[in-house]
Amino acid sequence: MDNPAETANKTHPLHNIPIEVTVTVGKARPLVRDLLQLGENAVLPLDSKIEDPVELYIGDRLIARGELQEAEGAEPGQLAVRLTEVAHDKGDLS
Structure with missing residues (x-):
């Protein structure tokens, strides 16, 4: 028998x-003069590595961390995130 609270939710x-x-996936902190010189095919280095976890936010609140992967059953190259840490209470992932 279904739990009434679960059914209501x-x-x-x-x-x-x-x-x-x-x-x-990371941040870049270029000087404005360097940013203004960027053109097509320019590379902007980030402060993270490929193997570093990505962070998931709703607004400015960190809700989870995970790793990028290719989505299964979607178009080739479609990105997805496999969650490795999830915040359950305020301050879980500081």
Whole structure:
């Protein structure tokens, strides 16, 4: 028999509202003069390595970390994130 609380949560109107999650792979801190000189095919180095975890944010709140991978069952080259850490309470992933 279904738990009434679980059934109520599945039909809650907020469950159908889309939310934007931002995935951050790294940061760059160029000088403005260097940024203004960038053109097509320029390379902007980031402060992270390929094997470093990416961070997932909702607004400015860090909600999880993970690793980039190719999405299964999607177009070739489609990116996805496999979560390795998830924040359950405020301050979990500082």
